[in-house]
Amino acid sequence: MTDTTLSKADxxxxxxxxxxxxQKAVAFVVLIALLAFFSVFAxxxxxxxxxxxxxxxxxxxxxxxxxxxxVIISGGIDLSVGTxxxxxxxxxxxxxxxxxxxxxxxxxxxxxxGGLMGSVSGASIAKLKIPPFIATLGMMQIARGLALVFSxxxxxxxxxxxxxxxxxxxxxxxxIIPSLEVPNGVLIMFAVAIVSSIVLNRTxxxxxxxxxGSNEEAARLSGVNVDFWKIVTYGVSGMICGVAGLLISxxxxxxQPALGLGYELDAIAAAVIGGxxxxxxxxxxxxxxxxxxxxxxxxxxxxxxxxxxxxxxVITGVIIIAAVYVDILLRKKM
Amino acid sequence: MNGESPAQMPVVELSGIDKSFPGVRALxxxxxxxxxxxxxxxxxxxxxxxxxxxxILTGVYQPDAxxxxxxxxxxxxxxxxxxxxLGISIIHQELFLMGHLTAAQNIFIGREPRxxxxxxxxxxxxxxxxxxxxxxxxxxxDPGAEVGELTVARQQLVEIAKALSYNARVLIMDEPTSxxxxxxxxxxxxxxxDLKRQxxxxxxxxxxxxxxxxxxxxxxxxxxxxxxxTLPARDTTIETVIQLMVGxxxxxxxRAMEATAGADVLRVxxxxxxxxxxxxxxxxxxxxxxxxxxxxxxxxxxxxxxxxGADPIDSGVIHVHGQRxxxxxxxxxxxxxxxxxxxxxxxxxxxxxxxxxxxxxxPSWKRFLTGRVFMRDGELRDVAQGYVQKLKVKTPSVDQETxxxxxxxxxxxxxxxxxxxxxxxxxxxxxxxxxxxxxxxEIYRLLESxxxxxxxxxxxxxxxxxxxxxxxxxxxxCEGRITGEIDGRTATQETIMTLATQRQSDxx
Numbered sequence: 001m002t003d004t005t006l007s008k009a010d011x012x013x014x015x016x017x018x019x020x021x022x023q024k025a026v027a028f029v030v031l032i033a034l035l036a037f038f039s040v041f042a043x044x045x046x047x048x049x050x051x052x053x054x055x056x057x058x059x060x061x062x063x064x065x066x067x068x069x070x071v072i073i074s075g076g077i078d079l080s081v082g083t084x085x086x087x088x089x090x091x092x093x094x095x096x097x098x099x100x101x102x103x104x105x106x107x108x109x110x111x112x113x114g115g116l117m118g119s120v121s122g123a124s125i126a127k128l129k130i131p132p133f134i135a136t137l138g139m140m141q142i143a144r145g146l147a148l149v150f151s152x153x154x155x156x157x158x159x160x161x162x163x164x165x166x167x168x169x170x171x172x173x174x175x176i177i178p179s180l181e182v183p184n185g186v187l188i189m190f191a192v193a194i195v196s197s198i199v200l201n202r203t204x205x206x207x208x209x210x211x212x213g214s215n216e217e218a219a220r221l222s223g224v225n226v227d228f229w230k231i232v233t234y235g236v237s238g239m240i241c242g243v244a245g246l247l248i249s250x251x252x253x254x255x256q257p258a259l260g261l262g263y264e265l266d267a268i269a270a271a272v273i274g275g276x277x278x279x280x281x282x283x284x285x286x287x288x289x290x291x292x293x294x295x296x297x298x299x300x301x302x303x304x305x306x307x308x309x310x311x312x313x314v315i316t317g318v319i320i321i322a323a324v325y326v327d328i329l330l331r332k333k334m
Numbered sequence: 335m336n337g338e339s340p341a342q343m344p345v346v347e348l349s350g351i352d353k354s355f356p357g358v359r360a361l362x363x364x365x366x367x368x369x370x371x372x373x374x375x376x377x378x379x380x381x382x383x384x385x386x387x388x389x390i391l392t393g394v395y396q397p398d399a400x401x402x403x404x405x406x407x408x409x410x411x412x413x414x415x416x417x418x419x420l421g422i423s424i425i426h427q428e429l430f431l432m433g434h435l436t437a438a439q440n441i442f443i444g445r446e447p448r449x450x451x452x453x454x455x456x457x458x459x460x461x462x463x464x465x466x467x468x469x470x471x472x473x474x475x476d477p478g479a480e481v482g483e484l485t486v487a488r489q490q491l492v493e494i495a496k497a498l499s500y501n502a503r504v505l506i507m508d509e510p511t512s513x514x515x516x517x518x519x520x521x522x523x524x525x526x527x528d529l530k531r532q533x534x535x536x537x538x539x540x541x542x543x544x545x546x547x548x549x550x551x552x553x554x555x556x557x558x559x560x561x562x563x564t565l566p567a568r569d570t571t572i573e574t575v576i577q578l579m580v581g582x583x584x585x586x587x588x589r590a591m592e593a594t595a596g597a598d599v600l601r602v603x604x605x606x607x608x609x610x611x612x613x614x615x616x617x618x619x620x621x622x623x624x625x626x627x628x629x630x631x632x633x634x635x636x637x638x639x640x641x642x643g644a645d646p647i648d649s650g651v652i653h654v655h656g657q658r659x660x661x662x663x664x665x666x667x668x669x670x671x672x673x674x675x676x677x678x679x680x681x682x683x684x685x686x687x688x689x690x691x692x693x694x695x696x697p698s699w700k701r702f703l704t705g706r707v708f709m710r711d712g713e714l715r716d717v718a719q720g721y722v723q724k725l726k727v728k729t730p731s732v733d734q735e736t737x738x739x740x741x742x743x744x745x746x747x748x749x750x751x752x753x754x755x756x757x758x759x760x761x762x763x764x765x766x767x768x769x770x771x772x773x774x775x776e777i778y779r780l781l782e783s784x785x786x787x788x789x790x791x792x793x794x795x796x797x798x799x800x801x802x803x804x805x806x807x808x809x810x811x812c813e814g815r816i817t818g819e820i821d822g823r824t825a826t827q828e829t830i831m832t833l834a835t836q837r838q839s840d841x842x
Binding site: 204208217218222281 | 699709
């Protein structure tokens with residue numbers, strides 16, 4: 001009876017298209033459908049300036065989504081990415097404005113500090129055996145608190161570093177190709193995505209991230225230094241949060257220490273919509289980016305249509321559940 | 335069948351049961367019948383299909399073919415729940431209780447008596463009902479006691495009470511005495527006697543012949559997924575049963591491979607870990623296959639895991655190639671050329687969601703890096719491909735996910751993984767568990783050729799035939815100690831079993 005499905009699994013010939021690919025395809029189709037829908041029903045939606053708005057709005061969530069994708073594939077979860085982003089923004093503000101150092105120090109400082117804090121999360125998970133949910137819930141509060149303490153609970157403006165603004169908002173590429181007015185923030189998001197994709201698929205770190213998430217004990221018994229790679233994974237996640245911190249503070253031209261709560265949920269949602277499995281071992285950066293775009297297209301489209309802003313939150317919730325259900329359906333089919 | 339069966343009709347009758355899993359034919363025309371008020375001992379080697387047959391009877395698996403009759407009416411049992419409704423309950427070898435709940439709560443989980451318009455659990459009634467069952471079993475357990483606080487023996491009694499609370503008429507016990515001491519076993523047998531008198535039919539899975547003699551009415555033997563024979567328990571000798579289980583005469587089974595006098599590759603001295611490993615010392619030579627025999631829970635796997643650094647030890651010294659080594663993690667072990675191939679390949683041996691290529695190369699990834707970071711995937715493919723050919727792994731490609739391979743091929747992937755990592759001490763824990771007969775022979779030949787190539791091999795196996803077939807020397811363990819060493823050429827199943835049950839009466 002059930003044997004038909006079992007023996008089918010045995011021949012192993014099928015599966016030319018992997019579940020991951022299929023899922024990305026589904027997410028991509030949903031994104032296109034949304035774009036088409038809003039283009040027809042929302043006046044002014046399909047204008048280039050609005051597309052730039054959407055991309056700009058996706059950048060931060062997309063980068064945070066990538067950060068959390070690393071952790072989720074490794075079988076963990078990171079609730080601290082939102083406040084970590086804020087803390088790294090504050091750090092760059094302190095370096096550039098309070099200490100008056102040149103721009104590169106601010107950029108490198110934010111990323112290194114993010115990496116350090118992420119490694120602390122990773123160490124408490126790997127060494128102290130604290131469950132990832134709890135460890136990063138703690139880190140979420142620590143980062144939020146530190147951001148407020150370091151900044152004196154006041155925004156830090158980047159008045160001494162006028163070029164800071166260009167990180168996110170200017171479009172360097174339009175100087176080369178004038179018609180392509182894509183803001184730098186969006187380019188940075190794509191750069192982060194491409195580099196992360198390479199790291200996940202081509203480097204030993206990526207290979208370990210996947211094996212941790214698929215079967216940590218098997219990896220351990222293979223002689224893999226599981227603790228070390230876990231710490232590295234959370235460190236990388238923290239470092240990418242640093243990039244998000246630079247993007248958001250550049251766009252606001254200030255580090256806002258009270259910001260950040262709630263961003264982690266959007267980031268996790270983007271990853272999940274993009275087909276990353278919360279049980280680990282499966283996921284792609286491209287999927288997460290598509291997921292982040294779905295969320296911001298939805299927000300923007302509904303706003304342009306004049307739908308009450310809060311409905312977007314409801315619909316996002318529905319989409320998350322639907323995305324996971326599609327995942328379950330696809331898995332059953334295979 | 336025999337004079338002992340009452341004239342009534344059987345309460346359960348299985349016939350013509352077939353069941354296959356990918357790559358393994360687990361059951362073939364298997365059958366079983368059970369009359370009310372009798373105990374049938376179901377015997378067979380590990381992998382003979384006993385558990386699979388019981389899982390079909392309890393609705394965990396669906397048979398591919400065959401008939402199940404309960405009270406002479408054909409039934410299908412699509413789920414464990416339906417099995418319970420039919421009065422069929424199982425007590426698993428490993429207990430499935432919720433440690434933080436009370437005994438009564440465990441017994442009535444999912445069927446709690448209600449009060450207050452069904453909104454509240456009637457704890458008082460639940461306790462009273464549980465107490466009534468305990469009285470029926472003549473045991474003295476507080477229904478309000480937290481199960482996690484009870485001894486294993488008493489937890490087992492709670493499981494039995496739970497099974498009885500479903501008004502079970504058929505009770506399956508899977509090696510129920512493996513964690514009990516002698517007094518507890520005696521008590522369990524008294525309860526079984528009582529249940530028989532109350533008309534409950536019991537299927538009793540065990541490897542212990544003395545228990546069979548004590549409580550069983552009939553012995554049913556299975557081998558390679560097939561029904562072999564049914565014998566009256568009273569006048570059957572252990573030799574007869576073992577012969578049926580193994581399928582051929584016992585002696586002269588093992589090969590006459592002469593022990594090569596290689597140097598000691600691994601020497602373990604005075605290894606201790608709590609009560610599970612007690613003062614274990616032994617050595618393995620180059621080119622040798624050393625067998626570890628013993629009953630379930632004798633401590634063989636624990637010794638392997640301790641040597642491999644997967645579990646901490648209290649004391650003990652490990653020498654590798656004559657040099658003392660500190661091994662505190664699997665990483666240390668692998669660095670010293672020690673590999674552990676777990677019996678549970680899917681849980682510990684393989685990352686089943688990853689490809690054959692990645693699994694074979696995982697411990698060696700660091701050797702295939704460009705700029706210490708980037709994986710040389712092409713080279714990984716080639717290397718994996720080489721091992722796939724050398725070990726004859728049947729897979730459409732090295733990109734195939736390992737979960738789609740059969741048990742024997744999965745085992746080969748694990749072996750390839752350690753060979754690539756240059757491990758020369760290979761510890762196999764149940765190397766052929768879940769592997770069908772044809773592939774078994776292939777794995778045996780593979781192990782022998784590895785030994786001939788100079789690897790030191792330790793084989794832990796519960797299948798006596800396997801240990802005898804492979805080993806030059808056999809160490810037998812019981813209750814965490816090594817109770818004897820036997821030359822593989824002169825060893826018999828009897829000598830092993832004698833040592834394997836040589837308990838130390840003083841538990842100090």
